[in-house]
Amino acid sequence: MQTSTSWRSFRMAAWLGWVIESNWTDPFLFAVYSIVKPISGAAILVIMYGIISQGNFDNALFPYIYLGNAFYIYVGAVMTGVSWAVVDDREHYKTLKYMYIAPIHIPLYLLGRGVARFITGSIAVFITLAAGILFLNVKINFAEVDWLLFFTTLILGVVMLALLGLLLAGITLMTVRHEGFIGEATAGALYIFSGAIFPLTVLPEWLRPIGYFMPTTYWLELLRRSLIGNVAQAFPTLANFSNLQILGIMLGLSLFFGVVSIFVFRWCDSIAREKGLIDRTTNY
Amino acid sequence: MEVVSRKYSHKNTGWRLFLSTIIARAYPRIIGQQREISWMLFEVVMPMLAVIAYVFVYRALNAPEEYIGFVVMGGAMTAFWMNILWSMSSQLYWEKEQGNLALYIMAPNSMMAILLGMALGGMLATAMRAIAVTLLGVWLFDVVFTVSSYLQLFLVFMLAMVALYGMGMMMASAFLMFGREAWHIANLAQEPIFLASGFYFPIKSLPFWVAAGASIIPLTLGMDAMRQLIFPTGFKFGFLTVGTEIAILAVLSVVFIVTAKILLAYIEKLAVREGRITESRR
Numbered sequence: 166m167q168t169s170t171s172w173r174s175f176r177m178a179a180w181l182g183w184v185i186e187s188n189w190t191d192p193f194l195f196a197v198y199s200i201v202k203p204i205s206g207a208a209i210l211v212i213m214y215g216i217i218s219q220g221n222f223d224n225a226l227f228p229y230i231y232l233g234n235a236f237y238i239y240v241g242a243v244m245t246g247v248s249w250a251v252v253d254d255r256e257h258y259k260t261l262k263y264m265y266i267a268p269i270h271i272p273l274y275l276l277g278r279g280v281a282r283f284i285t286g287s288i289a290v291f292i293t294l295a296a297g298i299l300f301l302n303v304k305i306n307f308a309e310v311d312w313l314l315f316f317t318t319l320i321l322g323v324v325m326l327a328l329l330g331l332l333l334a335g336i337t338l339m340t341v342r343h344e345g346f347i348g349e350a351t352a353g354a355l356y357i358f359s360g361a362i363f364p365l366t367v368l369p370e371w372l373r374p375i376g377y378f379m380p381t382t383y384w385l386e387l388l389r390r391s392l393i394g395n396v397a398q399a400f401p402t403l404a405n406f407s408n409l410q411i412l413g414i415m416l417g418l419s420l421f422f423g424v425v426s427i428f429v430f431r432w433c434d435s436i437a438r439e440k441g442l443i444d445r446t447t448n449y
Numbered sequence: 450m451e452v453v454s455r456k457y458s459h460k461n462t463g464w465r466l467f468l469s470t471i472i473a474r475a476y477p478r479i480i481g482q483q484r485e486i487s488w489m490l491f492e493v494v495m496p497m498l499a500v501i502a503y504v505f506v507y508r509a510l511n512a513p514e515e516y517i518g519f520v521v522m523g524g525a526m527t528a529f530w531m532n533i534l535w536s537m538s539s540q541l542y543w544e545k546e547q548g549n550l551a552l553y554i555m556a557p558n559s560m561m562a563i564l565l566g567m568a569l570g571g572m573l574a575t576a577m578r579a580i581a582v583t584l585l586g587v588w589l590f591d592v593v594f595t596v597s598s599y600l601q602l603f604l605v606f607m608l609a610m611v612a613l614y615g616m617g618m619m620m621a622s623a624f625l626m627f628g629r630e631a632w633h634i635a636n637l638a639q640e641p642i643f644l645a646s647g648f649y650f651p652i653k654s655l656p657f658w659v660a661a662g663a664s665i666i667p668l669t670l671g672m673d674a675m676r677q678l679i680f681p682t683g684f685k686f687g688f689l690t691v692g693t694e695i696a697i698l699a700v701l702s703v704v705f706i707v708t709a710k711i712l713l714a715y716i717e718k719l720a721v722r723e724g725r726i727t728e729s730r731r
Contacts (some may be wrong), residue, residue, distance in 0.1 A: 189630055198637050205640035209649055210506065216654050217510040226509065346491040354497035362502060363509040 174269035177385055178277025182250070186281040197384060203238050203289035204296060209360060211301060212236055215266050222302040229400060231303050232389050233361040234295040237291070240285050240355055240381060245348035246282025247330025250275050251337040255446065262444035272430060275334050283323060305392050315391035322384040325419035332426035335433030341447040355381050362401040380422060383415035470562035476513045477571025478536075492528065493581045500524030501584065502719060503649050504590055515680050516650070517533075520592070521586030522679070523648035525579040525641070526672055529613060530642060532575040534635040537617030542624045542631040560713055563717055564621060568614035601691055602678045606725055608698035609671025615705030616667060619654035622712040642666060651676065658685050667701050670694040 171279035187195050208228055218224060219278060254261035266275060331350055340347065356362070358372070359381040365373050378380050386403050390411075437443055461469050483489065544550040552713045553563055586592055596602055624631050643649065644664035652660045652673050663669045674694040677683040689697075 189633055198633060202640050203639060205644045209503075209640070209644050212644070212654060213503065213506060213650050214510065216650055217507065217516070219514045229504065230509075288683045299556075316546060346495065350494060350498070353495060355503050357498060357505070363505045367505045 166307070170268060171270050171273050174273040175277040175280075177269075178250075179280035182246070182278040182281035183284065185253070186285060199285050199288050200292050203235075206238075207231065207234055207293050207296070218412040225400070226368060227301075227391065228297075228303050228338060228393050229364070230298050230362045231301065232294075232392060233359075233385050234291055234386055236295065236388050237356060237359070237361040238289045238293065239283070240326055240359075241349075241352040242282040242286030242289070243279050243326040244330040244333060245352055246286075247275050247279035247327055247347045249282075250278035250335050251334050253278075255338075255443070259444070265438075265443050272323040272331055272427075272435065275331060279327055279330055282361075284328075296445075309394060310434035311391040311394075311408075313385065314412075318391060318412070320383060321416065321419060322381075323417075325380050325384065325422065328419075328423040330424040331430045332422070335426075335430035336440060338433050338437040341445070355379060358382070358403060359385055361385055365398070365402045378418070380415050380418035383411050383418065387411050387415065416429050466557070467559055467562045470558040471566040474487050474563050474566025475570030475573070478567065483574070488612075489578065491579075492531075492578045493585070494511050496524045496531075496578075496582050497585055498529045499527070500586055502591070504586075514592075515682055517590050518592045518680055519651065519676060519686075520649050521583060521590060522676065523643075523672065524586060524698045525582040527643065527648060528582060529572075529610070530646075530648075530668060531660070532571045533617040533620070534614060534638055535569060536562075537614065538620035539631050539635045540624075541621045545625070554717070560717060561618075561710055564618040564709065565714065566619060569619075571617075572610055572614055573654055581630075595681045596679050597681075598678055598691075601695070602675065604695055604696065605671055605674040605678065605691070608695060608702055609667045609674075610686045612667035612698050612701040612705055613671070615702055615709055617692045618709035619705050619712055622709065622716040625716050627659050645669070647672065651688070653686055653688045664688075664697065665701075667698060670698055674698075 189195075190198070213228055214230060215222070218227070251261065254264060265271065294303070294305075296303055329351075330348075333351060337347055357368075358365075358376040359379050360376055361381075365376045365382065368376065383403070387408065390408055406414070460466075466575040481629050500520055501525075503524075503673045507516045507520065541550060544553065553560065587594075590622075624634070645655075645659065646652065646666050647655065647660075647663070649669075652663065652669055655663070660669070670689070671694075673686075674691045676693050677687040
């Protein structure tokens, strides 16, 4: 019974999320919308790189920046996708209170709402990668890709991001008027501290430990290594660690943040129920 | 009782009503918004995160120091573009969602005055955030500005703002017809505009016709001219001469404000006829 409730909560939330994300327009405009944003974000970096390097796209830094930026789309999409569901349901559609009285499992419902953003995020990642390979000389030799490492890392990372999203959803439940900023600000901060578009060694020394504590740093490093091998290892940040060691660190940090997320969400949820915050609207 | 009736018996009409409407609509933007300190904090922090990330990319690439300054200036100017998207273009849509739009139209004031009030208030409030981003950028990254002509800089900035907010007023009319699309359209117009307008790199780096096309957005030429005026080697990166850019911005200002007035009257009529003023499509 418990399993069926959990599965139903997740499945229906995923479908609801997809409908909300996609049915505001016709499929063509939706496809354009899903493609233009990430491609433009990547193009800004490509042009910045192209100007300074005078078009030398063979440098190892280029695939480092490009792949990091491409996979970082998942961070914004999945993490913010889960936490945004609270704002959307409570403030916009004013349905969060009905979700709470329905026979569903709320954390799984919120995680399910993130699935739609995961799907649109995956499309954006795929298109960004394809554009890089086809037009920008991002050299990925598919025969040499470590697919097992790639998919293991990708799946673990997405689960980790969804749990971080749950943590943000908990904080969002307790916050008024600026809930929309929380996900974006966190994603923006992780963009800097995860070494997504520059090696961590560029950061001032006293800021680097924050980056080393973030599971996203190891996640992005492993994704790069699985796709382009030694090119990613050219940077000194994690050069002394083997793939297995990085996977172990990432797993440990993901478990740590996962457990923290679940406890923080439970705590925030109980406070929100106690203080009557579930149906509070603060002018969306 | 007599005091109360005397107070409310006075009515502003004509240009006085127009002016008082502008001030009334600007008030919540300038004063009201400052009451939520956390918003101010977020609105400064968010552009700063992008600025920091792009500055470190340039540092990783060993780029010349001018580029750090370009990023800081671009980051400050994003505050204006975000304000145009979310607090000008989408504003009439939000007002419709909250039920205020019908009240605006019913009241005996000019809708143009409401849009001008929104623009004036938004411009002043956003200027404070842009200054904060600039000061933070200067402090964090040791950016040095060397202004070659204060008069031209003032002229470029003011013309860019007038043209930009004129564009915002024009877009507000168009957004009035949108339902749920409004949020997505505003969301879509972020990164592509940051790219096309050269917020983080000189627009000259783009192919000529792309840069020329992007010049329809006043910030493109405004930022290009300002970069030429506040960085010693900025002229090397200029797309057009400062004088030409000032002339184009002046033309854009007039075109956008006149078009906003015409479009507002047309769309308002259309929205009333099609019953979209009170509609809320969630």
